Amino acid sequence: MEQKREDRPIGVFDSGLGGLTALKELRRLLPGENLVYFGDTARVPYGTRDRETILRYSKQDIRFLLGQNVKMIICACNTVSSALPEEYRESLGIPFVGVVEHASRAAVRQTKNGKIGVIGTNATISSGAYEQALKTIDSKIKVTVQACPLFVPLVENGYFGTCNRVARLVAEEYLSPLKEAGVDTLILGCTHYPLLQDVITDIMGDAVILVDSGKEGARFAKSLLAGQGLLNPQLKRGNCRFYASSAQDFEENAGRFLGENLSGQVEQIAIDSYEV
Numbered sequence: 001m002e003q004k005r006e007d008r009p010i011g012v013f014d015s016g017l018g019g020l021t022a023l024k025e026l027r028r029l030l031p032g033e034n035l036v037y038f039g040d041t042a043r044v045p046y047g048t049r050d051r052e053t054i055l056r057y058s059k060q061d062i063r064f065l066l067g068q069n070v071k072m073i074i075c076a077c078n079t080v081s082s083a084l085p086e087e088y089r090e091s092l093g094i095p096f097v098g099v100v101e102h103a104s105r106a107a108v109r110q111t112k113n114g115k116i117g118v119i120g121t122n123a124t125i126s127s128g129a130y131e132q133a134l135k136t137i138d139s140k141i142k143v144t145v146q147a148c149p150l151f152v153p154l155v156e157n158g159y160f161g162t163c164n165r166v167a168r169l170v171a172e173e174y175l176s177p178l179k180e181a182g183v184d185t186l187i188l189g190c191t192h193y194p195l196l197q198d199v200i201t202d203i204m205g206d207a208v209i210l211v212d213s214g215k216e217g218a219r220f221a222k223s224l225l226a227g228q229g230l231l232n233p234q235l236k237r238g239n240c241r242f243y244a245s246s247a248q249d250f251e252e253n254a255g256r257f258l259g260e261n262l263s264g265q266v267e268q269i270a271i272d273s274y275e276v
Helices: 020-029 051-066 078-083 086-090 100-110 122-127 129-137 151-156 165-181 193-204 213-227 247-258
Strands: 010-014 035-039 072-075 115-120 142-147 185-189 209-212 240-244 266-268
Touching (some): 010 051, 020 213, 020 247, 035 051, 051 078, 072 213, 078 100, 078 115, 078 122, 100 129, 100 185, 100 209, 100 213, 122 129, 122 142, 129 142, 142 165, 151 165, 151 193, 185 193, 185 213, 209 213, 240 247, 247 266
Parallel strands (some): 035 240, 185 209
16 A cells, blocks of 8 residues: 555755754654654764765765655755755755755844844855845844854764863854854754854843754744644654764764764665665
8 A cells, every 4th residue: 555645754854963963953843743864974064065966965864865755855954954945856856855944034034123133054054044044034133154164074973062172262263253253043044053042042041042053944844844744644743764874973963953862773874875
């Protein structure tokens, strides 16, 4: 019997582990949905790669998820969301949700002084995607952007607590221009960054609102599925399958993002074997 479309899983992918922050929000918002997550832990980070490589990697990730019979794909990677052409997304035949547009809309809703900051990888910031999205929503918004290339490796290696001197020194350096600009809203333009939220808040101050791009993408995905009649009607909790290009790295570090042990639950796949 052919699987009903609404029963099919939601696919989520990221360059590594950061997308698990979006997955965690999805599980909270949509407990009945089945989920498939792919983390490209063998090739992380994407944010320091050239555009051609980012596009090749992301298309391989998407090709894998399409093979899992998903009903929607959520790109939890801001770098990919910034780079992947709209015409390619529309060619997939299923809903594709990025994170840039929805984080931008949330930031514009919440700012009081019209000054919004964006932090992200080199590729995300150099793409200008957030500036374009924010200005499209409200041309009067003043945007200050800052690339934070060391944040992803810090998080992936466990350096993110408020007491971690390395994380704090790096964050103070990166966030200084944003403080000087007087932003009252800051978009965390990478799904790794929520793990640094306490450090960022400590430096920026409690008055600055932090917008979690992964959570905003997950919230939009829920509304989109509901609008298209694709929510899974099952009452029991959905299952979640985890895949990675390096299972050992994924299992060792996933607990920091999900708050649970995934030992023995991650299947390693050869993502390079997926042609685009």
